[in-house]
Amino acid sequence: MRSGVLNASRLSSNGVPDAERAFFVADLCEVYQQYQRWCKNLPEIQPHYAVKSNPDPYVLRLLAALGAGFDCASNQEINQVLALGGGVEPSNIIFANPCKAISFVRAAARAGVDKMTFDNVDELYKIARAHPRAKLVIRILADDSKSICAFNVKFGAALSAVPGLLAKAKELNLDVIGVSFHVGSGCYDPSVYTDAISRCRKVFDMAQDAGYEFDFLDVGGGFEDSLFEQAAAYLRDAIDEYFPERKHIKIIAEPGRYFVSNAFRLATNIIARRAPQADANAHAKVMYYINDGVYGAFNCLMFDHAVARPYVLCMDSSFHVPVGETLSRCSIWGPTCDSIDKICEDAELPARLQAGDWLGFDGMGAYTICAASQFNGFQVSKVVYTAGGDGEMEVRVALAKFAARGGGLQA
Numbered sequence: 001m002r003s004g005v006l007n008a009s010r011l012s013s014n015g016v017p018d019a020e021r022a023f024f025v026a027d028l029c030e031v032y033q034q035y036q037r038w039c040k041n042l043p044e045i046q047p048h049y050a051v052k053s054n055p056d057p058y059v060l061r062l063l064a065a066l067g068a069g070f071d072c073a074s075n076q077e078i079n080q081v082l083a084l085g086g087g088v089e090p091s092n093i094i095f096a097n098p099c100k101a102i103s104f105v106r107a108a109a110r111a112g113v114d115k116m117t118f119d120n121v122d123e124l125y126k127i128a129r130a131h132p133r134a135k136l137v138i139r140i141l142a143d144d145s146k147s148i149c150a151f152n153v154k155f156g157a158a159l160s161a162v163p164g165l166l167a168k169a170k171e172l173n174l175d176v177i178g179v180s181f182h183v184g185s186g187c188y189d190p191s192v193y194t195d196a197i198s199r200c201r202k203v204f205d206m207a208q209d210a211g212y213e214f215d216f217l218d219v220g221g222g223f224e225d226s227l228f229e230q231a232a233a234y235l236r237d238a239i240d241e242y243f244p245e246r247k248h249i250k251i252i253a254e255p256g257r258y259f260v261s262n263a264f265r266l267a268t269n270i271i272a273r274r275a276p277q278a279d280a281n282a283h284a285k286v287m288y289y290i291n292d293g294v295y296g297a298f299n300c301l302m303f304d305h306a307v308a309r310p311y312v313l314c315m316d317s318s319f320h321v322p323v324g325e326t327l328s329r330c331s332i333w334g335p336t337c338d339s340i341d342k343i344c345e346d347a348e349l350p351a352r353l354q355a356g357d358w359l360g361f362d363g364m365g366a367y368t369i370c371a372a373s374q375f376n377g378f379q380v381s382k383v384v385y386t387a388g389g390d391g392e393m394e395v396r397v398a399l400a401k402f403a404a405r406g407g408g409l410q411a
């Protein structure tokens with residue numbers, strides 16, 4: 001972050017336009033450590049990274065190098081993952097979107113991507129036409145009431161609908177290999193995994209009645225960094241209880257935010273400041289305007305129900321904020337002309353902060369860059385990479401080995 005800020009001020013003093021542009025710092029060591037943490041806690045479950053949470057090319061490459069599979073929801077995501085090379089096979093991908101365009105199903109068939117989810121009869125007809133050799137995974141409803149972003153309103157079959165769906169699949173000569181669920185993104189009560197796994201057990205039994213021999217269990221995503229060990233313990237216990245015999249069963253998960261949330265930080269420049277207006281209630285606090293906002297990286301405030309927590313990165317050309325600095329209440333706004341573009345209603349920051357200073361935001365890796373727009377002509381903030389923490393050597397070795405296997409970068 002510091003060298004990025006220093007670089008920006010160098011460019012700026014040379015008169016380079018947009019020198020103060022906001023930027024992400026991606027720490028690949030963080031992704032590496034999260035992968036190790038996953039393997040330690042859930043050694044039986046192969047993570048399939050949910051590409052939608054952040055399709056960053058280096059993150060994809062590193063996770064592929066470490067042995068992760070991928071959860072893709074579109075043709076483009078599938079192409080991006082297959083273009084990584086380096087031994088990433090179509091069998092490492094699950095097309096985990098229960099409602100797919102028929103042209104995407106055809107493209108998946110051509111690309112050799114066989115594993116795909118469904119949760120309704122219409123999808124079965126479509127798949128029977130476009131990819132009759134598909135290996136299907138039935139997506140069921142799970143309790144998503146303990147998650148920030150619930151998915152049940154859009155996807156998932158009720159248990160009562162499963163026998164009918166399996167009978168229809170049989171009739172259409174389709175192969176159903178297993179079951180999946182998603183507890184919702186940003187799950188804050190991981191005990192929901194217990195109920196979800198018990199439902200999966202029921203679906204395995206229903207499958208047997210329908211003439212299928214399931215051997216695939218997909219426990220979805222929703223893993224929160226701070227609750228991960230807890231979630232893993234619930235999952236391990238539930239799997240032990242409901243699937244005591246499981247040598248023949250392949251278990252995967254679809255974590256997204258878990259891998260990237262804390263790997264990306266955002267550095268933003270204060271481009272303008274409005275002093276408190278004594279006469280107007282609405283502007284009673286200092287207003288700071290920074291150069292990324294709700295139409296950019298902070299779309300997560302809208303779509304992902306995130307909360308922005310700013311801190312001073314650089315003030316008056318110093319990275320050190322003296323203790324005892326006088327603070328004042330302020331609000332923080334994005335750069336566009338829309339008043340919805342508000343990042344923080346109420347923050348407390350040093351009173352002498354001014355235009356040209358920098359604010360940092362941590363935990364900006366998931367559901368940020370991927371959904372950022374260029375509304376009003378503001379570019380999506382660029383990413384710079386570091387690998388300076390624990391595991392730096394391992395990250396470099398993994399990426400080098402992957403490159404040696406032909407794993408290139410398509411970006």
Ligand SMILES: *Cc1c(COP(=O)(O)O)cnc(C)c1O
Pocket residue numbers: 050052053071096097182184185186220221222223254255256257258
């Ligand atoms: C979004 C999504 C994920 C990833 O969810 P996280 O909460 O980021 O782990 C996984 N699977 C499916 C089907 C999804 O839609």
